[in-house]
Amino acid sequence: xxxxxxxxxxxxxxxxxxxxxxxxxxxxxxxxxxxxxxxxxxxxxxxxxxxxxxxxxxxxxxxxxxxxxxxxxxxxxxxxxxxxxxxxxxxxxxxxxxxxxxxxxxxxxxxxxxxxxxxxxxxxxxxxxxxxxxxxxxxxxxxxxxxxxxxxxxxxxxxxxxxxxxxxxxxxxxxxxxxxxxxxxxxxxxxxxxxxxxxxxxxxxxxxxxxxxxxxxxxxxxxxxxxxxxxxxxxxxxxxxxxxxxxxxxxxxxxxxxxxxxxxxxxxxxxxxxxxxxxxxxxxxxxxxxxxxxxxxxxxxxxxxxxxxxxxx
Amino acid sequence: xxxxxxxxxxxxxxxxxxxxxxxxxxxxxxxxxxxxxxxxxxxxxxxxxxxxxxxxxxxxxxxxxxxxxxxxxxxxxxxxxxxxxxxxxxxxxxxxxxxxxxxxxxxxxxxxxxxxxxxxxxxxxxxxxxxxxxxxxxxxxxxxxxxxxxxxxxxxxxxxxxxxxxxxxxxxxxxxxxxxxxxxxxxxxxxxxxxxxxxxxxxxxxxxxxxxxxxxxxxxxxxxxxxxxxxxxxxxxxxxxxxxxxxxxxxxxxxxxxxxxxxxxxxxxxxxxxxx
Numbered sequence: 300x301x302x303x304x305x306x307x308x309x310x311x312x313x314x315x316x317x318x319x320x321x322x323x324x325x326x327x328x329x330x331x332x333x334x335x336x337x338x339x340x341x342x343x344x345x346x347x348x349x350x351x352x353x354x355x356x357x358x359x360x361x362x363x364x365x366x367x368x369x370x371x372x373x374x375x376x377x378x379x380x381x382x383x384x385x386x387x388x389x390x391x392x393x394x395x396x397x398x399x400x401x402x403x404x405x406x407x408x409x410x411x412x413x414x415x416x417x418x419x420x421x422x423x424x425x426x427x428x429x430x431x432x433x434x435x436x437x438x439x440x441x442x443x444x445x446x447x448x449x450x451x452x453x454x455x456x457x458x459x460x461x462x463x464x465x466x467x468x469x470x471x472x473x474x475x476x477x478x479x480x481x482x483x484x485x486x487x488x489x490x491x492x493x494x495x496x497x498x499x500x501x502x503x504x505x506x507x508x509x510x511x512x513x514x515x516x517x518x519x520x521x522x523x524x525x526x527x528x529x530x531x532x533x534x535x536x537x538x539x540x541x542x543x544x545x546x547x548x549x550x551x552x553x554x555x556x557x558x559x560x561x562x563x564x565x566x567x568x569x570x571x572x573x574x575x576x577x578x579x580x581x582x583x584x585x586x587x588x589x590x591x592x593x594x595x596x597x598x599x600x601x602x603x604x605x606x607x608x609x610x611x612x
Numbered sequence: 613x614x615x616x617x618x619x620x621x622x623x624x625x626x627x628x629x630x631x632x633x634x635x636x637x638x639x640x641x642x643x644x645x646x647x648x649x650x651x652x653x654x655x656x657x658x659x660x661x662x663x664x665x666x667x668x669x670x671x672x673x674x675x676x677x678x679x680x681x682x683x684x685x686x687x688x689x690x691x692x693x694x695x696x697x698x699x700x701x702x703x704x705x706x707x708x709x710x711x712x713x714x715x716x717x718x719x720x721x722x723x724x725x726x727x728x729x730x731x732x733x734x735x736x737x738x739x740x741x742x743x744x745x746x747x748x749x750x751x752x753x754x755x756x757x758x759x760x761x762x763x764x765x766x767x768x769x770x771x772x773x774x775x776x777x778x779x780x781x782x783x784x785x786x787x788x789x790x791x792x793x794x795x796x797x798x799x800x801x802x803x804x805x806x807x808x809x810x811x812x813x814x815x816x817x818x819x820x821x822x823x824x825x826x827x828x829x830x831x832x833x834x835x836x837x838x839x840x841x842x843x844x845x846x847x848x849x850x851x852x853x854x855x856x857x858x859x860x861x862x863x864x865x866x867x868x869x870x871x872x873x874x875x876x877x878x879x880x881x882x883x884x885x886x887x888x
Contacts, residue, residue, distance in 0.1 A: 354773065380786060381784055387782075388782060391779065397779045398776055400776070401800075411783065
């Protein structure tokens with residue numbers, strides 16, 4: 300397995316505010332990283348910054364940004380653009396919004412197929428792709444407008460476009476959040492199928508630790524713009540070390556067990572303009588102590604497992 | 613198509629517009645009279661079976677003049693609005709996409725032009741440029757350019773951060789392709805409605821300029837020239853002014869109804885309501 304993506308100290312700032320505060324990502328080909336955190340923790344912004352899709356006003360900086368042995372941080376936009384689609388792809392949370400409302404599904408697939416450099420009639424390829432993601436009556440679907448299809452169907456069609464493009468790095472930003480449970484399972488199954496068919500690296504953003512458990516090889520937990528714990532999925536689930544990760548897992552378990560009282564994490568994410576100087580989670584942490592006011596470095600706690608907490612739990 | 617016929621607005625609008633177009637284009641062949649030939653035996657005859665809309669003070673057939681004048685007016689409006697729309701939309705979309713100083717400067721220029729009623733603007737242009745067919749077209753185009761530029765810029769701005777535009781960028785598409793392929797089809801219905809309303813007002817603008825003697829010069833007939841003529845002897849031959857005005861109103865009504873109906877038809881979200 301070769302290294303696909305290496306990111307060191309990625310920072311995203313909006314003027315004086317730090318949205319992403321130095322995160323590291325390592326991703327191998329064929330590997331899936333589950334990026335977990337609550338809304339506002341910077342998961343999406345971090346990934347958009349990798350694809351240079353941030354809105355104006357947000358600045359990206361990184362010490363190291365290497366994709367397939369190429370330094371992509373210094374690439375001018377003209378040379379970066381060809382990477383999008385063919386190399387780097389992203390699936391958004393809102394499948395309906397991801398489609399141009401004025402154009403039919405066939406038009407979207409044709410665009411993707413042309414982008415992939417496919418020769419020959421696009422229609423046959425499109426039907427094959429739609430069939431491959433389990434869309435019934437693909438010929439009829441080609442003629443449909445986006446608003447005429449369900450969210451699940453659109454997410455399938457979007458995945459079909461990704462299959463056409465065969466990118467090496469796929470970022471999926473909560474692709475199942477807007478879908479009901481049954482469809483969510485089906486889409487997750489599609490993603491697992493995609494993992495097998497394409498030797499691509501995946502970054503799967505989710506706030507649902509259960510989803511990450513199903514799909515990710517490794518998990519990185521984000522809090523207030525930093526990664527607070529990262530490690531192999533099994534280790535994180537079985538032995539979470541950071542108090543925030545423990546809280547997340549306890550909440551998920553309580554939900555699954557239909558417990559009377561939810562083991563919830565008190566408080567909320569700190570505001571961007573009021574980040575504590577030390578550990579971002581300290582104000583909500585039951586085990587916080589005076590030393591938590593100092594910035595915490597990532598420290599290894601097991602093979603491939605590191606966290607940003609001074610507790611020796 | 614069946615759905616299209618179900619819309620009464622479209623049928624009436626399209627009918628009136630086609631009738632106008634047919635009359636204006638086929639005018640010379642369907643009327644037995646020349647629009648400029650004078651007949652001093654039949655001066656200011658009221659409408660009858662020979663002269664359906666009567667004759668004017670030189671004995672010229674009003675219907676023939678309205679049809680051939682309508683052709684001139686429609687041509688001017690079509691060219692003026694067309695040029696204004698294409699340039700304005702291109703400038704507005706580019707401004708929204710590029711942002712920065714170009715956008716600020718363009719919008720400031722538009723705001724400056726909006727400070728004047730578009731007719732006054734066209735009037736000013738005619739005074740600066742002088743008379744002539746080309747110059748009326750330029751005046752109409754300049755009066756419409758800021759309207760289309762601002763509309764296109766605002767519409768583009770509301771769409772350019774939509775996820776589907778992000779998705780298009782993710783497919784590696786550049787700015788030009790995204791504007792043309794992704795955004796233009798979505799804002800086109802609104803632009804079309806503006807254009808059809810603009811076409812109607814372009815006719816009014818030409819009529820106004822020519823009425824004041826700044827536009828098309830006699831003996832070339834245009835709706836404005838005919839109205840100006842008819843005003844002079846309104847008390848002796850009121851049909852010249854009223855009949856010409858009626859024809860103009862019918863043409864404008866047709867264009868406006870057509871614009872509304874087209875908007876409903878080309879909006880894919882409304883397409884769904886009518887069923888597949």
